Amino acid sequence: MSGLTIENISMRFDLPNGGSVQALKDVTLDLKPGELMSVLGPSGCGKTTLLNIVAGFLAPTEGRIAMNGHTVHGPDAERGMVFQQGALFEWMSVRENVAFGPRMKGEREAQYGANVDHLLDVVGLQDFKEKAIYELSGGMQQRVALARCLANDPDVILMDEPLGALDALTREKMQSLVLKLWKETGKTIILITHSVEEALLLGERLLVMAPRPGRIHKEYRLPFADLGVDQDLREVKKHPDYNKTREEILAMIWDMEEEIMGRTEESA
Amino acid sequence: MTILAIYVAIFIGGFFAVKYITASTQPKDYTSLKTVTFGDESAVRPNRAASIISIVTIFLLWGSFTGSSLIPSFLHAPAAYTGLGEFNYTVDANGQTDDATVTVNVHETDGEAAVPEVEPGDGFAKNDSISIAKYRSKLLRVDANDEQGRDEGAKIVAVNGKAIEPGGEVIVDFARIAMTPKGTLNIVPKTGWQMQPLYLPPPEKVASRLVEISSTGFRNSTLWEHLGYSLFRVIVGFLIGAAVGIPLGYAMGLSNWFRGWFDPVVEFMRPVPPLALIPLVIIWAGIGEVGKIVLLFLAALWIMAIAARSGVSGVNITKVHAAYSLGASKWQIMRHVIIPNSLPEIFTGARVAMGVCWGTVVAAELVAAEKGAGMMIMVASKFQNTDIVLMGIILIGVIGFSIDVLMRWAERLLVPWKGRS
Ligand SMILES: Nc1ncnc2c1ncn2[C@@H]1O[C@H](COP(=O)(O)OP(=O)(O)OP(=O)(O)O)[C@@H](O)[C@H]1O
Numbered sequence: 001m002s003g004l005t006i007e008n009i010s011m012r013f014d015l016p017n018g019g020s021v022q023a024l025k026d027v028t029l030d031l032k033p034g035e036l037m038s039v040l041g042p043s044g045c046g047k048t049t050l051l052n053i054v055a056g057f058l059a060p061t062e063g064r065i066a067m068n069g070h071t072v073h074g075p076d077a078e079r080g081m082v083f084q085q086g087a088l089f090e091w092m093s094v095r096e097n098v099a100f101g102p103r104m105k106g107e108r109e110a111q112y113g114a115n116v117d118h119l120l121d122v123v124g125l126q127d128f129k130e131k132a133i134y135e136l137s138g139g140m141q142q143r144v145a146l147a148r149c150l151a152n153d154p155d156v157i158l159m160d161e162p163l164g165a166l167d168a169l170t171r172e173k174m175q176s177l178v179l180k181l182w183k184e185t186g187k188t189i190i191l192i193t194h195s196v197e198e199a200l201l202l203g204e205r206l207l208v209m210a211p212r213p214g215r216i217h218k219e220y221r222l223p224f225a226d227l228g229v230d231q232d233l234r235e236v237k238k239h240p241d242y243n244k245t246r247e248e249i250l251a252m253i254w255d256m257e258e259e260i261m262g263r264t265e266e267s268a
Numbered sequence: 269m270t271i272l273a274i275y276v277a278i279f280i281g282g283f284f285a286v287k288y289i290t291a292s293t294q295p296k297d298y299t300s301l302k303t304v305t306f307g308d309e310s311a312v313r314p315n316r317a318a319s320i321i322s323i324v325t326i327f328l329l330w331g332s333f334t335g336s337s338l339i340p341s342f343l344h345a346p347a348a349y350t351g352l353g354e355f356n357y358t359v360d361a362n363g364q365t366d367d368a369t370v371t372v373n374v375h376e377t378d379g380e381a382a383v384p385e386v387e388p389g390d391g392f393a394k395n396d397s398i399s400i401a402k403y404r405s406k407l408l409r410v411d412a413n414d415e416q417g418r419d420e421g422a423k424i425v426a427v428n429g430k431a432i433e434p435g436g437e438v439i440v441d442f443a444r445i446a447m448t449p450k451g452t453l454n455i456v457p458k459t460g461w462q463m464q465p466l467y468l469p470p471p472e473k474v475a476s477r478l479v480e481i482s483s484t485g486f487r488n489s490t491l492w493e494h495l496g497y498s499l500f501r502v503i504v505g506f507l508i509g510a511a512v513g514i515p516l517g518y519a520m521g522l523s524n525w526f527r528g529w530f531d532p533v534v535e536f537m538r539p540v541p542p543l544a545l546i547p548l549v550i551i552w553a554g555i556g557e558v559g560k561i562v563l564l565f566l567a568a569l570w571i572m573a574i575a576a577r578s579g580v581s582g583v584n585i586t587k588v589h590a591a592y593s594l595g596a597s598k599w600q601i602m603r604h605v606i607i608p609n610s611l612p613e614i615f616t617g618a619r620v621a622m623g624v625c626w627g628t629v630v631a632a633e634l635v636a637a638e639k640g641a642g643m644m645i646m647v648a649s650k651f652q653n654t655d656i657v658l659m660g661i662i663l664i665g666v667i668g669f670s671i672d673v674l675m676r677w678a679e680r681l682l683v684p685w686k687g688r689s
C-alpha cells in the first residue's frame with residue numbers, strides 16, 4: 001500500500017491543571033502519491049497538531065500513521081516539512097541550508113551540487129546562494145525553505161502555513177511556484193492555510209476541519225489546482241465554480257467560528 | 269566641588285560650542301533626516317567630539333589640579349605657596365607695645381629647608397624666622413626670643429595690624445596665622461587648590477613611572493611580567509572554566525539527569541561572588557599560581573555553564589524539528605544545530621566571564637601574590653607610591669577594555685548572525 005495513511009487518529013493533551021483538551025478525534029485520511037491536499041479550519045481545530053503527528057514530532061494518543069505501508073514512529077527524511085518561519089539555519093549560507101539534507105546523508109558536493117544549484121535556480125535564488133539567511137526578505141526565506149525541503153527529495157511534503165507571513169503579491173507568486181513544483185516533482189503535499197483562496201487554488205483535495213474536538217468536517221475535490229499549473233491564478237479565480245465553492249466554505253467556517261464564540265460566551 | 273563645577277561647565281560649554289560649530293556641517297545621512305529622535309534609541313549615536321572633549325577635560329583637570337608641566341601654567345589651579353613670606357606681630361607687654369617681623373621660608377617637600385637669617389631688630393620684640401615644608405604647618409613661639417615674652421606677661425595682640433586673640437586667626441597674604449589657646453602662633457602656609465602629589469601625582473609623573481618601571485621593573489619582575497602573569501592567569505583560568513563549563517551547560521540543556529543534578533549546584537554558586545572564594549582558595553591551594561587559576565576557573569565555570577545551558581534551551585524548536593525531518597541524526601543535530609545556535613549566548617557569556625575573571629585576578633593579587641598587576645599596586649600603595657598605583661589602575665583598565673574589544677571583534681567575526689533571527 002503506497003502513499004500516506006492516517007488511521008483513526010485521536011489526540012488528547014493533558015493540561016497541568018488536571019483537565020485535558022481533545023485536539024483531534026478519530027481523523028482518518030488516505031493520500032495517494034502525488035496528491036496535494038489543503039487543510040482549512042478555524043483557529044485551534046487541530047491542524048498543526050495533525051501535521052505534527054504526521055511528521056512524527058508527536059505520538060497520537062490513539063490511531064496510527066502509515067507511510068508506504070510501514071507505521072511512522074518519528075520524524076524521517078521521507079516526510080519533509082516547511083515551517084511558517086524561523087526554521088532556517090542562520091549560521092549557514094543559503095546554499096548550505098539547501099544542501100543540508102544531502103550533507104546529513106553523507107553525500108559529497110559532487111553528488112548533490114548539481115541538484116542543489118538546479119533547485120536554487122527553480123526558486124530564483126541563484127544570485128543569493130552565498131548570502132546569509134538574515135540578509136534575505138521573508139519571501140526569499142520561504143523559497144529557501146522550500147528548496148531545502150525539495151533537495152532532500154522527500155515523498156511527502158508537509159506545510160504549516162508556509163505563506164502565512166508573506167504579503168499578498170509575494171504570496172501569489174509563491175502559490176504558482178508551489179503548483180509548478182508539485183507538478184514537476186509529483187510530491188504528495190499537505191498544506192495548511194488560513195486563506196480560503198489559497199486552499200481552493202492549491203488544493204486538489206480540500207479538507208475542512210471543525211473544532212472541539214478537532215475532526216474532519218467536509219472534504220472537496222477541486223479542479224483549480226490542475227488548471228493553475230499552466231494558467232494564471234487570476235484566470236483560475238474567474239472559473240464559475242470558484243466563487244461558489246469559496247462562498248460555501250466561507251459560510252461553513254463562519255458558522256463554526258460563531259459556534260465557538262457562542263460557546264465561550266456561555267461559559268464566560 | 270570646584271572640580272565638579274568646572275567639569276559640568278565644560279560639559280555644558282562644550283555641548284553648545286560643538287553644536288554651534290557643527291550646525292552648518294551636519295551630514296545629511298538617513299538618521300539626520302529622522303524627525304523623531306527623542307526616544308528612538310537607534311538615532312542616538314555617540315558624539316565623537318563629546319568623547320574627545322571628555323577625555324581632554326579629564327586630563328586637563330588632572331593636569332591643572334596637580335600643577336602638571338604638560339599644560340601651560342595659566343591653566344593651573346592656584347598652587348600651594350612656596351618661597352619667602354613675611355608678617356609682623358605686635359606684642360603688648362604691660363601697656364608697652366612693640367612690633368617684630370617673622371620671615372617664613374615655605375620650601376618644596378624635597379627642597380632646601382634653610383631657615384632664613386634675620387636681624388633681631390630693635391625694640392623688645394625680636395624678629396623671628398622659620399622654615400616650613402609645602403603643605404605642612406608649624407607652631408612658632410615668636411615671643412621665645414623676645415625680651416618680654418609671655419612668661420613675663422607679654423601678649424601678642426595683633427598680626428599685620430589685625431587684632432588676634434587666643435583661638436583666633438588672621439589671614440596674611442601667604443598663610444593663615446592662628447593662635448593656640450596658650451598664645452603660640454600656628455603658621456599654615458596657603459595650600460592652594462592643587463592636590464598633593466601624595467594623593468594625586470601629575471600625569472607626567474605617572475608617565476615617567478611607566479617608562480621607568482617598564483625598563484627597570486618593579487619588585488624583581490619587569491612590568492610585562494606583572495601584567496603578563498595576571499593575563500596568563502585569566503586566560504588559563506577562563507579556558508579551563510570554559511572547557512568544563514560549556515560541556516556541562518550543554519549536558520544540563522540536553523539531559524534531565526544532568527539538569528537535575530547540577531541545577532542546585534549551579535544556582536547556588538552563581539550568586540556567590542568569586543571574591544568571596546579567595547580566602548577558601550588560599551587555604552586550599554595557597555597563594556601560588558594554582559590557587560589563582562582555581563579561583564578564576566571557578567569564576568568562569570558557572571558563567572560559561574549557564575551561558576551554554578541557555579544557549580541550548582534557546583534553540584527554536586522548529587529548527588530542531590526541521591533538522592530531524594531533513595534526516596539529521598542526534599549527533600548531527602548537536603553538531604549542526606544546537607552548537608552553532610548556542611554560540612551567540614556562549615560569546616556573551618565569555619565576554620562576561622573574561623570581565624569577571626580580570627576583576628577577580630586583580631582582587632586576588634591585591635590579597636596575596638608574588639607577581640601581578642594587583643600585587644604591584646598593592647605594594648606601591650603600602651609605600652605611598654601613588655604614581656605607581658595610578659599607573660597600575662590605568663593599565664588594568666586598558667587591558668580590561670582591550671580584552672572586551674577583542675572579544676567583540678571575535679564575536680562579529682565568528683557569529684555574525686547574532687541578534688538577527
Ligand atoms: N502542547 C499542547 N498542550 C496543550 N494543548 C495543546 C498543545 N498543542 C495544542 N494544544 C491545543 O490543541 C488544540 C489544537 O491546536 P493546534 O495548534 O493544532 O490548532 P491549529 O488548528 O493549528 O490552530 P491555528 O490555526 O491557530 O494554528 C488547541 O485547542 C490547543 O490549545
Ligand SMILES: [Mg+2]
Binds near residue numbers: 047048
Ligand atoms: Mg497551527
